Amino acid sequence: MSAAADLATKVAGALAAILGLAGYVLLLGAAIMWLRVHAAGLPPDVPVSLAAHEELIVIGAQAVGVWVALLLVFGGLGAWIVVGDPAERRFGYPEAALALAVALSVLFAFDLDLPWLLLLPGLAVAIVAVAMFVIWPSLEIVSAALVPIAFAVALGAALAYLSPGNEAASSAGAVLIFGALVLLAPALQRWRAHQEATLNAVARLKAQPREEDEALIAALEENPSQQRPKAVVWTERIALGALFFVVLGVIAVTSQVDKQSDFHKALVSLSNGDCLEGTYVARGGEQLVIAQPSASEGDGTKEEERTRLAVVPVSEILEVQIYGEREEGQPLSDSAECKGVADVLVRPKPGDSSAE
Amino acid sequence: MQAGGGGQGESRREQQLLALGVAAAVVGCGLLIVLGPDAFDDPARARLFISWGLAGLVAVGLATWLAVRVAVETEDSEAAERIASLAERRGLVKVVGVRERDVERNESLRATPRSQQAKGHQLAWVDLRKAALQGRDLANADLRGADLRDADLRSCSLRGADLRGTDLRGTDLRGCDLTRADLEGARHDAGTLWPSPADGGEPGVHLEPQGPE
Numbered sequence: 001m002s003a004a005a006d007l008a009t010k011v012a013g014a015l016a017a018i019l020g021l022a023g024y025v026l027l028l029g030a031a032i033m034w035l036r037v038h039a040a041g042l043p044p045d046v047p048v049s050l051a052a053h054e055e056l057i058v059i060g061a062q063a064v065g066v067w068v069a070l071l072l073v074f075g076g077l078g079a080w081i082v083v084g085d086p087a088e089r090r091f092g093y094p095e096a097a098l099a100l101a102v103a104l105s106v107l108f109a110f111d112l113d114l115p116w117l118l119l120l121p122g123l124a125v126a127i128v129a130v131a132m133f134v135i136w137p138s139l140e141i142v143s144a145a146l147v148p149i150a151f152a153v154a155l156g157a158a159l160a161y162l163s164p165g166n167e168a169a170s171s172a173g174a175v176l177i178f179g180a181l182v183l184l185a186p187a188l189q190r191w192r193a194h195q196e197a198t199l200n201a202v203a204r205l206k207a208q209p210r211e212e213d214e215a216l217i218a219a220l221e222e223n224p225s226q227q228r229p230k231a232v233v234w235t236e237r238i239a240l241g242a243l244f245f246v247v248l249g250v251i252a253v254t255s256q257v258d259k260q261s262d263f264h265k266a267l268v269s270l271s272n273g274d275c276l277e278g279t280y281v282a283r284g285g286e287q288l289v290i291a292q293p294s295a296s297e298g299d300g301t302k303e304e305e306r307t308r309l310a311v312v313p314v315s316e317i318l319e320v321q322i323y324g325e326r327e328e329g330q331p332l333s334d335s336a337e338c339k340g341v342a343d344v345l346v347r348p349k350p351g352d353s354s355a356e
Numbered sequence: 357m358q359a360g361g362g363g364q365g366e367s368r369r370e371q372q373l374l375a376l377g378v379a380a381a382v383v384g385c386g387l388l389i390v391l392g393p394d395a396f397d398d399p400a401r402a403r404l405f406i407s408w409g410l411a412g413l414v415a416v417g418l419a420t421w422l423a424v425r426v427a428v429e430t431e432d433s434e435a436a437e438r439i440a441s442l443a444e445r446r447g448l449v450k451v452v453g454v455r456e457r458d459v460e461r462n463e464s465l466r467a468t469p470r471s472q473q474a475k476g477h478q479l480a481w482v483d484l485r486k487a488a489l490q491g492r493d494l495a496n497a498d499l500r501g502a503d504l505r506d507a508d509l510r511s512c513s514l515r516g517a518d519l520r521g522t523d524l525r526g527t528d529l530r531g532c533d534l535t536r537a538d539l540e541g542a543r544h545d546a547g548t549l550w551p552s553p554a555d556g557g558e559p560g561v562h563l564e565p566q567g568p569e
Contacts, residue, residue, distance in 0.1 A: 086481075086501070094418055101415035108408030112401060120412030124419040131423030137430045145422060194503050197481030204478060212493065216477070219487035219507075 026053060028249055029060030035257045037281060040291070041307040047289045050311065051282035063252040070174060071248075074181045077151050081144065081185040086193050088140040091148070096182040098124070099148040103178055106156025107171055121156075125149055148182055167258075173251035265324040266290050271316050278310065280322045288312045288320060476517065495533075506547075524548050 030048050033056065037044040081091045102121050109117035128149065132142040155178055159171050202220045205213050266280035268290060278290035291309045476496030487507040495515040502522045511531035520540045526547035534551060 094422060098415060098418040098422065101411045101418060104411035105408055105415050108404055108411060112404055112408060117408055117412075120409070121415055124412070124415035127416065127419040127423050131426060135426055135430050137426055137433075141426065145426075193481050193501070194483040197479075197502075198483045201477075201479050201482045213477075215489060215492060219484055219489055220482060222487070 022057065024245060024249070025060035025064060026056045027060070028063055028252055029056030029058070031249070031253045032059050032063055032256045033282065035253065036263070037291075039257060040263070040279075042281075042291050042309055046309055046311065047282040047291075050284035050287050050289055052284050055282060059256075060252075063256045064248065067173065067177070067248060067252050067255075070177060074151070074178055077148060078181045078185050078188070080147070082188045082192050084140065084144065084189065086189050088138065089144045089189075090141055091144045091189065092186050093183070095145055095148060096186060098128070099152040099182050100175075100179045102149055103152035103156045103175060106153055107159055107175065110156060110160030111171075121153070125153065152178070169251070169254035169257075173255055176251070263291075264322045267321040267323070268312060268317060269319040269321075270312070271318050276310065276312065280320075281309065283314075283320075286314050288314060288317060480518075 030051075033051060034044040034048050037047055081089065084091070102124055105121035105124070106118065109115075109121065128145055132145055136142065155174060159174055198220050202217055205217050205220070263279045263281070266276075266278055268276040268278075268288065270276065276290060278292055281289040281291045283289070289309055289311055292307055476498060477494060478498050479494075479502055480498050480500040481502060482499075483503045484507050485503050485505045487504070487509075489507065489509055489512060491511045492509075493513045494509075494517055495513045497514070497517045499514075499522055500518050500520050502519075504527045505523050506526040508528050509532055510528050512529075513533045514529075514537045515533045515535045517534075517537045519537050519542050522539075522542045524539075524542050524544040526545065528549045529551050530549050532551045
C-alpha cells in the first residue's frame with residue numbers, strides 16, 4: 001500500500017512538474033509574442049489573447065530549447081570540474097577568468113568581422129597550450145586549464161555564426177551563463193571536496209573507535225548548514241529556483257525579439273475568392289490574425305499611422321500561405337485579383353463567391 | 357593547495373610577474389582607448405574594438421601568469437622531490453626553503469605523508485566550521501585544506517600538524533601548541549585569534565629542520 005502511495009505521489013509530482021513546465025514555456029511564448037507585436041507598433045493584447053496555446057508553446061519552446069541545450073553542455077563542463085580533486089584538477093578563479101576573457105575576445109573579434117583580431121585570443125590560448133604541453137605537470141592540470149578554454153573558443157565562434165534573433169541579447173545571455181558556471185565551479189569544487197573528505201574522515205574514525213575521538217566525530221558530523229531551520233533552507237531553495245527560471249526566461253525572451261526578423265509574410269485566400277496579403281501574427285481556434293506592422297521607428301509618418309491588425313474568421317478562409325524569411329512582414333493589402341494568381345492553391349467553389 | 361585560496365603563499369616572483377601582466381594590460385587598454393575611436397568611423401564598432409582589446413589583453417595576461425605559475429611550481433616540485441628524497445635518507449622530514457605544498461604531488465611522499473608517519477588524524481579537506489574542539493589532541497594531524505572557520509580550537513595540541521591551505525578565518529587558536537605546525541598558504545583574518553608566544557607556539561610558517569619524533 002505504501003509502495004503504491006509512494007508511486008502515486010511520484011506520478012502526481014511528475015505530472016505537476018510537466019504541467020508547470022508547459023505553463024512556463026507557454027508564458028514565455030506569450031511574452032515573446034507580446035513584445036514582438038508591441039515592437040511592431042501593433043496592439044499586443046488582441047493576438048496574444050487569440051493565439052492558440054499550441055502556438056504559444058511552440059514559440060516558447062523554440063526560445064528556451066537552445067538555452068537548455070547550452071546549459072546542459074556547460075553544466076557538463078561544470079560537473080567535470082566539480083567532481084575533480086581540487087589539488088589535481090586545479091580550476092581556480094584565474095582559470096575561470098581566462099576562459100571568460102577568451103570567450104569574450106573571440107566573440108568580439110567575430111562581431112567586428114576582422115579575422116586578424118583573433119590573433120590576440122589565439123595568442124592567449126597558445127601561451128597556455130604551449131606551456132602546458134612543454135612542462136606537462138599532469139594530465140589533470142593540463143585538462144583543467146585547456147578544456148574550459150576550448151569551450152570558450154567554441155562558444156565565441158558558435159555565437160558569431162549561429163546566433164538567431166536578437167544577436168546582442170543572445171551573446172550576452174550565453175556569455176552570462178558561461179561566466180556564471182565557470183566562476184561558480186571553483187567554490188563548488190571546494191565545497192564538494194570538503195563534504196567528501198568529511199564523510200571519509202568520519203568513516204575512518206568510526207572504523208577504529210576511540211573515546212577521545214568522540215568529540216571530533218560529533219564536530220565532523222555537525223554540518224553547520226543543517227543547523228538552520230528547514231523553512232529558511234527551503235525558502236532559499238525556492239528563491240534560487242525562481243531566480244533561475246526568471247533569468248532563463250528573460251534571456252530566452254529577449255534573444256527572440258528582434259524587430260527586423262520577427263514576422264513571416266502571409267497570403268490568405270478567402271472563400272469569397274479574394275486574398276489578403278500581410279504579416280502573419282497568430283492563429284486561434286476560430287480566428288487568424290494578420291497585420292501591417294510599423295516599418296518606421298515611430299517618426300509619425302503616414303505609413304506608421306496605417307499600422308493595423310486584421311482578424312479573419314477561420315470559417316472564411318480557404319488557405320493560408322506563410323512564406324519568406326523572417327523579416328518585418330508585409331504591408332497589409334487586399335486584392336480581388338487573386339483568382340488569377342498562380343500562388344493560390346485552393347480555389348473557391350464555383351458560385352461560392354458571396355461577395356461578388 | 358586549494359584553487360583560488362588566498363594568495364598569501366604565492367612567491368614574490370609570481371607576484372612580480374602578475375604585476376607586470378597587469379601593467380601591460382593597463383598600458384594596452386590605454387592605447388586601445390586612445391586609438392580605438394579613430395580606428396573606426398562607427399562609434400559602436402569602436403566600442404566593440406575596445407571591448408575586444410580589453411578582453412584579449414586580460415586573456416593574454418592571465419595566460420602568461422598561469423604559464424609562469426605552472427612552470428615555477430613544477431620546477432619547485434622537481435627540486436622538492438630531490439631534496440625530500442635526500443632528507444628522508446638522512447632521517448629528516450622537513451627541509452628549509454622547500455615549497456612543500458608541491459611535494460604533495462610526489463606520489464612516493466604522498467604514500468607516506470608526515471602526519472601518517474607520526475600517527476596523527478587524517479583530516480585533510482574536512483569541514484570543521486564552528487567545531488567545538490577545545491583541548492583536543494590534534495598533534496601531527498593532517499589538516500591540509502580543512503575548513504576551520506570559526507572553530508573553537510582553544511588549548512588544542514596542533515604540534516607538528518599539517519595546516520597548509522587551511523581556512524583559519526575566525527578560528528580561536530588561543531592556547532594552542534603550534535610548534536612545528538606548517539601553516540603555509542593558510543587563510544586567516546583579523547578574527548583569527550592566535551596563541552601567544554607564551555603558550556608554546558607562534559603563528560607563521562615553520563620550516564626549520566625537524567628530526568623524527
